[in-house]
Amino acid sequence: MHSNSKRKAMTGLKTNAGVEMEIKSKFIENFANKFDTHLEASNLPDEIARFKAKAFERVLAEQLPTPKMEAWKYANLAFLNKYNFELAALPTLDCKTVDKFTFQGLKANVLVFNNGKFCKEFSIIIDDGLEIGTLTQALNNGFAGNIKFELSDDVFTNLNSAFFEDITFIRIKKHAVVEHPVHLLQIFDGNLSQTSIFPRTYISIEENSQSKFIETYQKIGEFDTFSASFTEIRIAPSARFDFIRTQILPDNHILIGRTNVEQDRNSVFNDITFTLDGKFVRNNLNTKFVGEYAETHYYGFYFADKSNYIDNHTFMDHSLPNCFSNEIYKGIIGDSATAVFNGKILVRPDAQKTNAYQSNKNILLSDNATINAKPELEIYADDVKCSHGATSGTLDEEQLFYLRARGISYENARNLLLAAFGEEIIEKIEIPQVQTMLSELFESKLAGKLQ
Amino acid sequence: MALLSIKNLKAKINETEILHGINLEINPGETHAIMGPNGSGKSTLASVLAGKPGYEVTDGEVLFNGKNLLEMPPEVRAREGMFLAFQYPVEIPGVSNTNLIKSAVNEIRKYRNLEPLDAFDFISMIKEKAAMVEIEQSFLNRSVNEGFSGGEKKRNEVFQMAMLDPVLAVLDETDSGLDIDALRIVANGVNKLRRNDNAFLVITHYQRLLNYIVPDYVHVLYKGRIVKSGGKELALELEEKGYDWIKD
Numbered sequence: 263m264h265s266n267s268k269r270k271a272m273t274g275l276k277t278n279a280g281v282e283m284e285i286k287s288k289f290i291e292n293f294a295n296k297f298d299t300h301l302e303a304s305n306l307p308d309e310i311a312r313f314k315a316k317a318f319e320r321v322l323a324e325q326l327p328t329p330k331m332e333a334w335k336y337a338n339l340a341f342l343n344k345y346n347f348e349l350a351a352l353p354t355l356d357c358k359t360v361d362k363f364t365f366q367g368l369k370a371n372v373l374v375f376n377n378g379k380f381c382k383e384f385s386i387i388i389d390d391g392l393e394i395g396t397l398t399q400a401l402n403n404g405f406a407g408n409i410k411f412e413l414s415d416d417v418f419t420n421l422n423s424a425f426f427e428d429i430t431f432i433r434i435k436k437h438a439v440v441e442h443p444v445h446l447l448q449i450f451d452g453n454l455s456q457t458s459i460f461p462r463t464y465i466s467i468e469e470n471s472q473s474k475f476i477e478t479y480q481k482i483g484e485f486d487t488f489s490a491s492f493t494e495i496r497i498a499p500s501a502r503f504d505f506i507r508t509q510i511l512p513d514n515h516i517l518i519g520r521t522n523v524e525q526d527r528n529s530v531f532n533d534i535t536f537t538l539d540g541k542f543v544r545n546n547l548n549t550k551f552v553g554e555y556a557e558t559h560y561y562g563f564y565f566a567d568k569s570n571y572i573d574n575h576t577f578m579d580h581s582l583p584n585c586f587s588n589e590i591y592k593g594i595i596g597d598s599a600t601a602v603f604n605g606k607i608l609v610r611p612d613a614q615k616t617n618a619y620q621s622n623k624n625i626l627l628s629d630n631a632t633i634n635a636k637p638e639l640e641i642y643a644d645d646v647k648c649s650h651g652a653t654s655g656t657l658d659e660e661q662l663f664y665l666r667a668r669g670i671s672y673e674n675a676r677n678l679l680l681a682a683f684g685e686e687i688i689e690k691i692e693i694p695q696v697q698t699m700l701s702e703l704f705e706s707k708l709a710g711k712l713q
Numbered sequence: 714m715a716l717l718s719i720k721n722l723k724a725k726i727n728e729t730e731i732l733h734g735i736n737l738e739i740n741p742g743e744t745h746a747i748m749g750p751n752g753s754g755k756s757t758l759a760s761v762l763a764g765k766p767g768y769e770v771t772d773g774e775v776l777f778n779g780k781n782l783l784e785m786p787p788e789v790r791a792r793e794g795m796f797l798a799f800q801y802p803v804e805i806p807g808v809s810n811t812n813l814i815k816s817a818v819n820e821i822r823k824y825r826n827l828e829p830l831d832a833f834d835f836i837s838m839i840k841e842k843a844a845m846v847e848i849e850q851s852f853l854n855r856s857v858n859e860g861f862s863g864g865e866k867k868r869n870e871v872f873q874m875a876m877l878d879p880v881l882a883v884l885d886e887t888d889s890g891l892d893i894d895a896l897r898i899v900a901n902g903v904n905k906l907r908r909n910d911n912a913f914l915v916i917t918h919y920q921r922l923l924n925y926i927v928p929d930y931v932h933v934l935y936k937g938r939i940v941k942s943g944g945k946e947l948a949l950e951l952e953e954k955g956y957d958w959i960k961d
Contacts, residue, residue: 659766664803664857667763668817668873669791669824678816682807682856 287326288343293421293458294322296349300425306397313411317423324417333416336602336634337544337573342516347458347488349425350377354453354483360384363447363480368695370445370476373432377451378461378489380430391438391471397429400464405431408496409464416546418490418518426462426492433466434501440473443693448491450515452483461491467529469498476696477507481515491519499527499553506691507545508700509537513568520546525585527553534690536700537564537572538707548577551613554584562591563687565707566599566631573602578620580613583643589620592687594680596627606638609646616646624654625683677708714779716741716912717881722773724761731757733937734773739881742909746923746948747916749934750956755916756800758934759885762914763797764790777881791817792824794880798870798887805857810869811839813857814876821877842875846902864895871902882906883914888922900925920952933959 297318301311326342327334355376364372371392374384380394387394400406409429414420434440450459467473481487497503511517517540525531537543549558558578566572578587587607595601603622624633637650657679665675684704691697715738722735731754739745749755761768762775764787775782777793785793805813818838819829830838839853846868858866867887874882884903888896903913903926915926923931923945931947932939933956940959941947951959 658803660803661805663765663787664799664805665808665813665816666787667765667791667797667799668813669788669821669877670813670816671788671820672786674816674820675788678808678812679805682805685807 289326289339289345290321292346293318293425297424300349304427306428307401310397310411314424317413317420320413320420321417321424324420327417333575336600337571341542342488345456345486345488348455350379350427350451350457350459351454354451355381355384355449357384359449359482360447363449363478364445365695365699368443368445368693370443371440372445372447373430374447374449375430375461376449377457377459378448378491379427389438389440389442391435391440391473392444393433393435395431395433397431400429400431405433405466406464408466409494414520416520418544419492419520422460422462422490422492422520425458426460429462429464431464431466434468434471434473434503436468436471436498438468438471438473440471443696444473444475446475446477448477448479448489450479450481450487450489452481452485452487452514454483454485456485457487459487459489459491461489461493463491463493465493465495467495467497467501467503470500471498472502474504474693475506476693477505479507479509479511479515479517481512484514486514486516488516489518493519493521495521495523497523497525497529497531497556499529501526502530504532504534504692506534506693506696507536508696509535509540509543509545510703511540511543513541515540516542518542518544521548523547523549523558524552525549525556525558528555529553530557532559532690533561534687535560535562535574536687536691537562537566537574538700538703539565539567540570540572542571544573544575546575546577548579549587550579551582551585554582556585558585558587559690560587560589560591561687561690562593562603563684564591564593564601565684565704566593566601567596567627568599569597570599571601572599573604575602575604575606577606578608578618580607580609580616580618583612583614583616585613586617587619590687591622592683593622593624593633594627594683595624595631595633598628598630600632600634602634602636603652604634604636604638605650607640607648607650609641609643609648611642613643614645616643616648618646618648620650622652623683624652625680626654626656677705680708681705715739715776716778717914718776720774722758722761722775723771724757724768725771726757726768730771731937732761735934735937735939737932737939739912739914741880741912743930744907744913744915744926744928746928746931747914747934747939748918748920748931748948748951751918753934754937755918755934756885759797759800759883759916762790762883763787763795788820789824791877791879792821796874796877796879796882798867798874798882798884800885800887800889802858802866802870804859804861806859808857810853810855810857814839814853814873817873818876838876842872845875845905846872847898848872863890864892867891867895867899868902871899875902875906878906879911881912881914883916885916886918887915888917888919896922897925920948923948935959
């Protein structure tokens with residue numbers, strides 16, 4: 263057991279830091295008032311508590327990012343100051359609610375998370391190759407051996423480190439071919455109060471295994487919710503791993519998330535990020551190669567309208583030779599929405615024979631819609647193939663006319679072209695039920711939009 | 714009543730007048746050919762008839778089945794029975810041929826107060842028309858014109874024409890870039906569609922196509938005006954003497 267005095271000493275140090283530093287934002291101040299209680303209530307080992315304290319010190323030092331910071335250049339986060347988020351309390355979940363959010367006709371392993379906390383009672387595991395556990399379990403059985411507790415340059419990741427309740431460890435065993443998809447169902451519960459949620463997941467894809475994950479997000483309850491998630495993925499040699507995240511959220515959820523992937527030798531990773539709605543969405547997706555001959559594909563699709571803000575920051579870190587990466591992000595932006603695509607590719611001096619490609623295409627549906635597209639290529643090796651391209655524009659007039667000349671109305675012609683634009687990404691989803699559902703959602707959004 | 718009646722049609726693009734007063738009447742059952750040198754306004758005429766954005770009609774009128782064609786948006790012209798076979802058919806990645814043709818057929822049927830075709834009727838119709846222009850079923854699942862050869866694109870235009878069964882089809886240099894085999898296939902397709910209740914306007918630079926699609930009337934377009942009209946023998950005369958003969 264942990265001694266109370268030790269905890270108090272740590273939190274004391276914490277509070278001091280808070281007092282010395284002027285807290286400039288109400289958003290951070292709100293969390294400062296909750297941190298001590300959070301840490302005291304936590305059952306996690308001392309080393310983790312100490313890490314949490316350090317992470318929160320960093321949060322206080324950094325404050326809420328402003329557009330002056332390169333990483334948040336296009337975002338105005340000041341709106342976060344108007345909330346008083348509570349830390350996640352008891353779940354209000356029931357079976358019926360959970361059932362509603364699973365894919366019809368899809369046999370899958372379903373892992374349910376309520377406000378970031380794994381809910382065993384609602385989850386179903388059907389494949390032997392999949393194992394799940396808490397941080398304490400993982401520390402006890404040695405499975406957490408590879409996890410590094412490090413501070414981040416990103417304030418929301420540090421906020422996650424400070425406030426996560428537990429870390430969910432998911433393991434795909436060596437040589438396992440996991441037959442059914444693994445559905446991570448994140449339920450954001452705003453039934454009781456404005457709630458902040460800090461999902462934290464560590465996924466270990468062991469050697470030569472194959473699996474597909476799909477993460478979906480659901481909002482319940484009237485109160486506004488905010489999530490800052492952190493997912494770490496380690497892909498061992500020769501493993502093949504697909505990760506699909508579908509983000510379709512109402513206006514009363516603020517979604518900020520980071521996924522850091524490390525890929526070892528000969529592994530293949532496919533990531534699909536599908537964002538159909540969201541008042542404020544920020545995805546950070548990073549891959550670092552820790553072995554040669556690894557291959558990564560990022561596919562992204564976003565459809566922002568109303569006053570949505572959808573922001574994808576990706577970072578492909580080619581630290582070793584002979585790796586391949588390809589990135590295709592496509593977006594439709596309407597009304598007065600803003601979308602951001604910032605794709606960084608770093609080819610370090612030793613990373614010869616790198617192939618790295620990136621493409622970002624956008625269609626703007628209105629004069630008030632904004633796209634900020636920024637490719638960032640830093641190449642320090644000489645024997646590499648790299649390319650990037652970014653386009654933004656309206657629909658092709660020649661194509662529109664061709665369809666209309668066949669008797670198709672302007673609205674339907676536009677829908678056909680926009681659907682075709684999105685399908686290029688949707689068709690990468692190799693789970694038919696998921697592909698069909700997303701296609702339908704996308705097309706019904708188009709139909710509603712353009713009536 | 715004429716099917717198409719063009720009177721003193723003047724049109725410009727980017728402030729440059731291209732058509733300086735076209736007069737033309739087409740009756741049901743007729744095939745008209747318009748020939749002329751490059752830059753004479755042939756494609757502009759086709760574009761204006763189909764309602765392509767960017768062209769401004771500055772004078773004259775066009776009646777189609779007695780209705781004011783120029784007031785209709787492009788899709789309404791198509792639903793009224795006008796069809797343009799494009800000189801340069803556009804590639805549309807991600808939209809399959811089947812999807813395009815199904816949307817088109819059903820929107821046109823809706824306009825004419827007809828029920829949408831059921832799946833069976835649609836498929837049998839597709840099979841019949843595809844065979845007519847010698848295109849394979851697999852071709853229909855591909856994206857519209859994407860990666861098609863020149864000949865495939867033109868055959869696809871005629872296939873769409875057959876599916877939509879227009880009252881007036883305008884063929885804009887459908888022969889350009891076609892080898893002789895593809896030209897025969899395209900022309901055979903068109904000939905099978907000719908009836909006494911529809912009409913064709915064939916725009917071409919060369920006479921060869923007119924050996925296969927034999928016109929009732931030939932018009933020579935030069936500098937935005939029809940400067941000469943005659944029967945099919947006029948095409949042969951042009952082939953022999955070239956366009957310089959007209960210019961004088």
